[in-house]
Amino acid sequence: MRKLKGFEKLMFVVNSLMAFALLLSYLLPYLEPKQFAFLSVLSLAVPFLILVNLLFVLYWLLKTKKQLILSILVLAIGYSYVFSLYKFSASKNVDDLQNFSVMNYNVRLFNAFNWIDDPNLKQNISSFISEKRPDILCMQEYRPDDDIVLNGYFKYEELSGKKVKNGQAIYTRFPIINSGSIEFPNTSNNAIFADIVKNTDTIRIYNVHLQSSGIDPTSEKFTKENSENLFKRVSSTFKMQQSQTELFLSHKAQCPYQMIICGDFNNTAYSYVYKEIKGDLKDAFVEAGNGFGRTYDFKFFPVRIDFVLVDNGFDTNSFKTYDVKYSDHYPVMAKVKLK
Known part of the structure; x- marks a missing residue:
């Protein structure tokens, strides 16, 4: 020195x-x-x-x-x-007839309040999802919209709110035999699940949306807000996320099936809630992705807060993050197969 x-x-x-x-x-x-x-x-x-x-x-x-x-x-x-x-290895991409695809996407209400200046955005989202043809699609900040046309799916959705009904949805090409919601108190966030049947196997799909701080890092308000206020808001959010995670884990512990957990955790892979939810599951990005795998449009550094986690009974044969700006999140898709 x-x-x-x-x-x-x-x-x-x-x-x-x-x-x-x-x-x-x-x-x-x-x-x-x-x-x-x-x-x-x-x-x-x-x-x-x-x-x-x-x-x-x-x-x-x-x-x-x-x-x-x-x-x-x-x-x-x-x-x-x-x-x-950052995954330095090339993306894993194994073609297998037993593969099925799982997409996770926070769709931000399909741009209901015109955050993105694109009159064709809803058509672009419909076209994008139809082109990628995920077998299972989990959406957060979802709202029913006649302009979003997705054919050939069974659907389970859970909505709340008065002026703008919104929530989470699971679309699947496989029949749904059971479904439900795990309600989180004092928030519009929640977790939903659907038990689907693929051939002779029953698989549980969870769609988890943990509490958001409600902070938009691209807004002028964000740049002017007192750092102490920001700290308090984020701290309060993380406490709520822990409580929500505990409710989710209690439900998850009763699941008798192989499971896949999708969702927007509003937190990173370095957080307490990620570790708790992941448990013994495998992170599809870690298994088969490459690059930064960013899922949120944050201009300062790459942030990954959206996940696909799979049981050990699955092989993850590919993973991709799509760089399409139809939301403040980027869609991710994994291809998996039962062992």
Whole structure:
């Protein structure tokens, strides 16, 4: 440190803070937001912290300074975090006659309030889904709309609200023999499920939408809002997410079938709620995806908050994130087969 010049000393101080924050974030999946809300907020920044520490490694490498060891060490300790942020391997793509496809998509009310300036958006969504032909489609922030035409599906939807009826929906090409909703108190968010029959197998499909902070990072209000208020709102949201997750897990524990969990968790793969919901399941992106796998349109760094999780009784044979801007989320689709 004494051999560093003034600017380099400042850089190393910042580097040390970023390295410590990343190291601290490794504990977040094991800390209940109800007890450690002030820390749980950090889970949203993990992609940023990883990228910043990688940049510091490059900076000190170009300077040929041994200070690069700090970030290398912290990144090495959390190597699974680094490789879950970006998959360097090529996408797995196994054609199999037994494959069936599962798409998850937060459709943002099909642009009901014209957030996106595109008069053809509803037609584009219909065309996109019809072209990809998912066998199972889970949608969050769904609302019935006559302009959205999806043929050949059985459907289960659960809606709430007075002025704009909205909620979650499961569309499936396989017959539904049972369905229901897991109500979350004091919110329009919930989780729904449908038991479907494929050949002789019964499979449970869950569609989970956890609490959102209601913050739009692209809005002017977001840039002007006091940081303390933002912190409180996100902390409160994460506490609600934990309560919702506990309700969901109680229901999930009673499921007698192989399951697939889709949803918008409004939190990252570095969070407590993701770890709890995932449990022993497999993340389809980790199994077969590549790249950042971002699912939310956040301009500052890649964010993955939408997931397809599958039971160990399934092989994940492909996974793709589609870069279509018909919502503030990007659709994802996995192809899986029962072993």
